[in-house]
Amino acid sequence: MQHAFEKIWPVLIVEVLTAVIIIWRIVSAQRGKELFIRRIPGLNAIDEAIGRATEMGRPVLMVPGIGGFSIIALQALSIFSYIARSTAKFGNRILMPVADPTVYTVAEEVIRDAYQAEGHPERFEADSIRFLSDRQFAFASGVAGLIQREQIASSFMFGEFFAESLIFAETGNMVGAIQVAGTVHTTQIPFFIAACDYTIIGDEYYAASAYISRNPTMLGSLVGQDFGKLLIASLCVIGSVAATLAALEVPVLGTASQWFINLFTIR
């Protein structure tokens, strides 16, 4: 590729195969196939957290991380759209500090739409969605200040988080907020687990919108994802067996195994 790999075709084949499986499951789901999705406690806790904010009469904080406009940010906005519908219904005050200007403009639209969809456009305050700074620690200090000053009741952190994750989570903990967090950056997961009440781990993050909305397209895509993971897991098992056979120099099988290993060796 561009062109890092000399052997791009095996990667392309696996990627296309996974894509076909995902699309096939989406089409099946759209045709009305019933799909099961396991319980994700962190997502179930969203309503509990909003309810708590309603009881306490304190704001709900939503942080879409510090990443740019990407699928990760879109996924976060999808979850926040659901949260905003609930807060519109119960009349909670929301705060949504944003670090990326592009995410900010889309976020404003998404939250405004959520309020409109609930029939309470008048409850939407434009100032609740705020661009703070695109510098990591300037943003971190801004969010920490908001948490302290506004004494938030619930905090939702979904998106791309780096070193600032613990600053948000621990400051939220200081003011006694109930906190739900999820990120694709595995190094930040331990910090969230230590300081938050619920944490979404790994690809649960991408399952969130399907879990919340129960939209057939998303549910189908989620099941397709699992099939994709199964495909990769199978390749891992086959690879392990092949590596063993190649190392043992088993006649014929060993050569075939070596061919398979070479297919996926990029260095």
Place this chain on the structure above:
Amino acid sequence: MFEPIARFFSAKPPEVLPYYVAGAVLFSILMIFVLINLPSRARKPLIALVTFLAGLFYATEFFFPIDRATNKNFLTDYLVPASKLGSLLGGMTLTLGILSLLRVHGRNIARLRAGWYNSVALLVAMVSMVTFGLMDKYGANDGAKKVFNVLFEGMLINMDATMFSLIAFYIVSASYRAFRIRSIEATILMVTAFLVMLGQVPVGNALTDWLPQDGTFASLRVENIKQWILSQVNAAALRAIAFGLGVGGLAISLRIWLSLERGAYFEKEI
């Protein structure tokens, strides 16, 4: 095929540049006007088409075989203009972001809300940084350069470092609170954390320094146990999570690329 387009977007001589800029502005205004007034049933396929073509460009550029002599394919040269287009969009939205800041903090000051002086500090800092930054870059005033140096190296960098160092304090309070041996799993987690922490620092290494460097018993040295936990147990879990995230990312990208995602983010009709 793309040659005329590339020629159109190439750098222009100064004498014709204003005409191109004026043309681009007029074209943008016209496009926005057309898009706003387009009926919903025409707008949807248009957005879907643009999204699909944009995705197709990057995917084709990535996978299409390259010419060995030039190390690129027929689309590679358009990556930079495409990225510049992204930067332009980012620049435009930054203006909206700054307007948001001015609106929120301007109101705080105008209505003398609690902590309004913090808003004053923010706006003064923002204006100073921009002004002295521009003077440092384009001006010849030594005084301005010195002020910018104080603002940037003397203040901003150190405030960044201060915020980052806060994490050390928060790690102490979070780990003290979180590591309770409430269950078998929590106990395993805590023991593992202890081993990794001990293996990470010389004081931990000193504990098992009496064990031989090589041989069977060397595996019991705390730094080797830590290395084993990180490179075998932890790395395996990280790989599994990475696979899941990769496939999840692919699924969402597909849904967006093929416009299967409509209605997920914007509740109203686009």
Place this chain on the structure above:
Amino acid sequence: MATTPGTSAPRDIWDRLQAIDRRVLYVLLLVVIILPLFVPIRLPMVTMPSTQKLYQAVESIPEGGYVIVSTTWSGGTRAENMPQTEAILRHLMKRRLRVAVFSFDQQGSQFSYNIASRVARDFGYEYGKDWVHWGFRPVAGVVMKSLVRDIPGTFTTDRDGKPTKDMPVMQGIKDIKDVDAIVEIAASGIYMDWIGLVVGANPKLKFGFCPTAVMAPETYPYMDSGQIVGIMEGMRGAAEYEQLVNTVGLATKGMGSISLAHVLIMLLIIVGNVGYIVTRARRS
């Protein structure tokens, strides 16, 4: 759920052990970090395999080889990334390799120039002949893709705007195939971009990564696959590297503080658990 401060006051000593005021914890941490900076604590240090591999990779580059050092970090992570940058540059210059430094971060560019200038003076390196600084380069993906094909075309000028074309340090360097190693010192996950866009384009290229300690575990799978030749993990990695290149730098001096901070955390966890176990035993 997180408890609201002040809603449940601890009753006895065992309860108190579980709920030490966080301000006390912070003061304790401050003391154990500051103290060793005035009263140095030197303890034996074992080099981790990841650091050793990076060192060996640099050692295996032939004299006069070409190394690109990218410093994608800013003031926030200076404590970890600065000693890493200095340690790797010391090694590269000690080995008389040609060095090109640049950064995808504006602050990182300034920091790395200062560090490289200082180390270059120590080793008698001449700017333009033995080393060059390409300055701050935004939009990482585009720069990476471009440097694979054309290095002089990607970095036409140095950080001061001087043309690089005629600099002796750039002679014979056309594309990524002429580069022996790339070392990225970063506070972010930028290593994925290097692996995806650059590393595979030259099978002989050695890619070393120097992340902050918190980022290191997620890079292990890529060291196993050979896409990263070695990792210098945070300040600890930098201290080990300093030991390997026989120098006492910031990282070595800071290891006492880090050791004591780790011990403090473990002690606090033990104290909290003692309180918890006793309370639970009483209740049951």
